[in-house]
Amino acid sequence: MAAPGTDLNRYVVAVTGASGMIYARKLLAYFAGRPDLELHAVISGAGEQVLALELGLKPRDLAPGAVWHRVEDFTAPLASGSFRARAMVVVPCTMGTLGAIAQGVGRNLIHRAAEVFLKEKRPLILVVRETPLSLIHLKNLTRAAAAGATIFPACPGFYHHPQNLEELARQFAGRILDHLGLEHQLCARWGEG
Numbered sequence: 001m002a003a004p005g006t007d008l009n010r011y012v013v014a015v016t017g018a019s020g021m022i023y024a025r026k027l028l029a030y031f032a033g034r035p036d037l038e039l040h041a042v043i044s045g046a047g048e049q050v051l052a053l054e055l056g057l058k059p060r061d062l063a064p065g066a067v068w069h070r071v072e073d074f075t076a077p078l079a080s081g082s083f084r085a086r087a088m089v090v091v092p093c094t095m096g097t098l099g100a101i102a103q104g105v106g107r108n109l110i111h112r113a114a115e116v117f118l119k120e121k122r123p124l125i126l127v128v129r130e131t132p133l134s135l136i137h138l139k140n141l142t143r144a145a146a147a148g149a150t151i152f153p154a155c156p157g158f159y160h161h162p163q164n165l166e167e168l169a170r171q172f173a174g175r176i177l178d179h180l181g182l183e184h185q186l187c188a189r190w191g192e193g
């Protein structure tokens with residue numbers, strides 16, 4: 001873990017209660033293997049429930065070395081624009097959290113931190129997951145995108161012929177890391193064998 005204050009190596013990952021916890025697990029495992037990066041993590045109450053349902057895990061199993069913040073704690077550093085970090089990823093991101101971010105309704109630390117990233121013009125990636133999408137969802141997606149968020153739907157590709165969920169998750173988490181500009185060996189690259 002990097003020393004506190006090395007904000008250029010600092011990232012925020014938030015987990016909310018959508019399906020797709022395998023992506024959160026893979027992304028957080030990457031950070032666990034990068035002690036040079038400082039990871040701040042937060043999970044919603046629904047996120048904890050879906051994590052237990054889908055993977056039988058508790059939050060700290062995902063990233064034991066991360067600085068975990070309570071989702072109701074508005075005194076956490078993430079709630080302030082003076083806390084600098086390279087990027088924030090919400091993975092997976094529910095329609096509820098998307099709606100709160102798109103409408104600027106900061107009811108928990110995840111919403112507030114995302115609001116801060118947008119106002120400070122810092123990268124915010126929303127790995128949204130729902131199907132089908134209502135008009136409200138679609139409008140919230142465009143509102144969030146217009147405000148600067150990157151909409152990163154939890155839609156894995158199949159052209160790499162993943163043999164199992166592990167490979168699928170690796171490929172997808174690798175695409176998120178590409179977007180963050182972080183080096184990784186999680187997946188093969190199209191056209192590079």
Ligand SMILES: Cc1cc2nc3c(=O)[nH]c(=O)nc-3n(C[C@H](O)[C@H](O)[C@H](O)COP(=O)(O)O)c2cc1C
Nearest residue numbers: 016017018019044046047050094095096097129130
């Ligand atoms: C097993 C399970 C799967 C869910 N999957 C989704 C999903 O894929 N997308 C979504 O928007 N909500 C999903 N939900 C509903 C959210 O968890 C619920 O709307 C919750 O209030 C979201 O709160 P949060 O955004 O604070 O995590 C799911 C709930 C459960 C129990």
